[in-house]
Amino acid sequence: MTPNSEAGSETGDLPVADGRESWRHLAALLRRQAAMLTAATVVLLLGSATSLLTPILLGQIVDEVLDDGQLVDVAVRAGLVAGTGALSAALLLVGGRLLVVCLQRALAELREEVFAAAVRLDQRLVEDAGTSDVVSRVTGDVEAITQSVSSVLPRFVQAAFVIVLTLVGLVALDPWLALAALVAVPVEVLTTMRFLRRSRPLYRRLRREEAARGQTIIESVRGSDTVVADRAHTQHLARISLRSLTAVETQRETTQARNRFNGGLNLGEFLGLAAVLAVGFWRVADAGLTVGAVTAAALFFHRLFAPIGSLLSSIDDLQRAAAGLGRLVGVLLVDPDSAIRREVADAGISIRSLTYRYRPDADDVLDEISVDVPAGGTAVLVGASGSGKSTLAQLIAGVLVPRSGEVLIGGVPAAEAWCGDRRAVLLVTQDTHLFAGTLADNLRLADPDASDTDLWSALDTVEADWAHRLEGGLDAVLGNDLDDARIQQLALARVLLADPAVVVLDEATAHGGVDGALDGAVDAVVRGRTAVIVAHRFAHAETADRIVVMERGRVVECGSHGHLVRREGGAYARLHAATLGR
Numbered sequence: 001m002t003p004n005s006e007a008g009s010e011t012g013d014l015p016v017a018d019g020r021e022s023w024r025h026l027a028a029l030l031r032r033q034a035a036m037l038t039a040a041t042v043v044l045l046l047g048s049a050t051s052l053l054t055p056i057l058l059g060q061i062v063d064e065v066l067d068d069g070q071l072v073d074v075a076v077r078a079g080l081v082a083g084t085g086a087l088s089a090a091l092l093l094v095g096g097r098l099l100v101v102c103l104q105r106a107l108a109e110l111r112e113e114v115f116a117a118a119v120r121l122d123q124r125l126v127e128d129a130g131t132s133d134v135v136s137r138v139t140g141d142v143e144a145i146t147q148s149v150s151s152v153l154p155r156f157v158q159a160a161f162v163i164v165l166t167l168v169g170l171v172a173l174d175p176w177l178a179l180a181a182l183v184a185v186p187v188e189v190l191t192t193m194r195f196l197r198r199s200r201p202l203y204r205r206l207r208r209e210e211a212a213r214g215q216t217i218i219e220s221v222r223g224s225d226t227v228v229a230d231r232a233h234t235q236h237l238a239r240i241s242l243r244s245l246t247a248v249e250t251q252r253e254t255t256q257a258r259n260r261f262n263g264g265l266n267l268g269e270f271l272g273l274a275a276v277l278a279v280g281f282w283r284v285a286d287a288g289l290t291v292g293a294v295t296a297a298a299l300f301f302h303r304l305f306a307p308i309g310s311l312l313s314s315i316d317d318l319q320r321a322a323a324g325l326g327r328l329v330g331v332l333l334v335d336p337d338s339a340i341r342r343e344v345a346d347a348g349i350s351i352r353s354l355t356y357r358y359r360p361d362a363d364d365v366l367d368e369i370s371v372d373v374p375a376g377g378t379a380v381l382v383g384a385s386g387s388g389k390s391t392l393a394q395l396i397a398g399v400l401v402p403r404s405g406e407v408l409i410g411g412v413p414a415a416e417a418w419c420g421d422r423r424a425v426l427l428v429t430q431d432t433h434l435f436a437g438t439l440a441d442n443l444r445l446a447d448p449d450a451s452d453t454d455l456w457s458a459l460d461t462v463e464a465d466w467a468h469r470l471e472g473g474l475d476a477v478l479g480n481d482l483d484d485a486r487i488q489q490l491a492l493a494r495v496l497l498a499d500p501a502v503v504v505l506d507e508a509t510a511h512g513g514v515d516g517a518l519d520g521a522v523d524a525v526v527r528g529r530t531a532v533i534v535a536h537r538f539a540h541a542e543t544a545d546r547i548v549v550m551e552r553g554r555v556v557e558c559g560s561h562g563h564l565v566r567r568e569g570g571a572y573a574r575l576h577a578a579t580l581g582r
């Protein structure tokens with residue numbers, strides 16, 4: 001990973017690309033749209049050039065009127081003003097649209113790359129940085145860039161073209177008038193430099209603070225059970241308020257900076273226009289310049305200001321987009337292959353003195369856990385909601401990495417455990433997700449090389465009889481009408497296809513309902529592997545090698561069903577009795 005130059009300590013370690021890195025990436029994406037980009041540039045240049053004719057024609061109309069010219073000449077020129085105005089508007093519209101299309105295409109590619117990289121990120125890095133940091137990059141930052149790409153950038157490019165061509169026109173009309181117009185330049189430059197110096201760090205701070213606020217909200221919602229149990233509403237609300245207030249305060253500072261910037265721009269415009277009119281007065285009196293020419297120059301200058309204002313105020317949005325781009329490209333800087341792979345000796349699980357907290361400043365949710373599951377054995381985790389079962393399951397699956405103690409699969413840390421070219425351990429949760437595509441697409445995520453026969457065999461093993469009734473079979477496009485239990489069956493079929501040595505099922509049968517419709521599928525998936533099952537019912541506990549009973553992040557009992565259920569007053573016996581009594 002490249003060093004993180006921008007991410008603050010508050011949001012951990014996800015890198016942010018610097019300007020050069022972001023530009024290099026953007027340029028590579030734009031090169032793929034070279035033809036359309038060239039067409040857009042040519043059309044925009046033509047549109048800007050055509051728009052220059054309007055002030056010249058209006059100046060000529062002024063001279064015609066002052067010289068008592070023919071009405072028909074005035075009318076012809078007025079017609080030309082309307083015609084060139086319409087042509088210029090049409091060209092600028094078409095050029096702007098072309099530009100938006102190629103920028104949107106480039107952005108779509110970037111978004112796909114970033115999304116693909118985000119889902120491959122090391123979970124520990126994501127947790128350290130704060131989940132909401134990743135989420136805000138693929139949502140808020142993408143939104144800031146999309147907005148710039150769709151409206152700000154085309155406006156910026158158009159404005160830049162109009163400014164350059166208008167300056168050329170002004171010099172051609174009368175160099176003294178062009179010189180007078182330059183009075184505005186130092187005011188504009190100083191105002192802009194001051195604004196850039198002030199706003200750049202402000203925008204970055206704002207994005208960080210918004211991410212931190214999002215993270216606090218996510219944590220409070222995720223841990224709502226504990227918040228309610230500990231009666232910690234007030235503290236959590238206070239933390240959210242504090243983070244929100246900090247972000248609002250920074251937002252206020254950015255608005256203030258922007259207002260000062262706009263005031264500076266207006267002052268520059270006033271000084272420049274006054275100078276052009278004063279010099280124009282002198283040039284008409286002493287150098288024989290026509291009133292029409294000075295009118296054209298004043299209009300040129302005035303016209304210059306709309307694009308200058310638009311260009312300079314676009315800088316504001318472009319900076320926000322640039323900050324977002326740096327954060328997006330930063331996700332691409334994380335090397336997904338940096339994860340260490342180590343071959344496991346066998347499929348046994350060994351957990352030693354494991355303690356875990358989600359954030360360095362949070363409380364421990366697991367405390368000194370030590371459990372062994374021999375290769376091929378099954379352990380069932382039971383306990384009240386919030387006791388830490390899912391956290392332990394994720395640590396065993398290597399999705400989370402211990403902060404203290406160890407979780408070993410076949411002698412190597414779970415997150416680094418591989419069997420040949422596959423991960424040694426796989427986690428299935430109750431979060432059912434159907435991926436867009438066909439039945440085969442949903443299954444081949446686990447093994448892209450699986451044959452149709454392999455897919456049918458996996459489906460039959462998890463008792464997914466419904467798949468045979470689908471029109472189109474494996475090529476049937478799956479839709480929202482597939483219920484959660486069926487989607488869960490697909491997840492279990494994927495385990496068979498991925499064929500890991502160790503499987504962790506976190507409430508993976510929850511959608512099977514109380515009658516245990518998925519129990520047969522789970523038995524099939526567990527057969528021949530080491531398994532850890534987080535159970536919401538006791539179906540698998542009765543046949544498991546060992547049951548691990550958890551309370552408030554600790555293991556309070558461990559043993560077989562027969563042994564634990566007979567322990568009078570024991571935690572498992574109580575849970576079991578409570579479930580039967582339901």
Ligand SMILES: Nc1ncnc2c1ncn2[C@@H]1O[C@H](COP(=O)(O)OP(=O)(O)OP(=O)(O)O)[C@@H](O)[C@H]1O
Pocket residue numbers: 219222223224225226358365383384385386387388389390391392
């Ligand atoms: N991503 C997270 N960030 C912060 N805290 C979390 C996160 N996930 C869980 N927690 C907290 O960790 C503690 C243990 O939660 P965990 O989900 O592991 O328990 P559980 O026994 O699986 O509960 P349930 O049966 O309700 O799923 C709880 O206090 C929970 O609020």
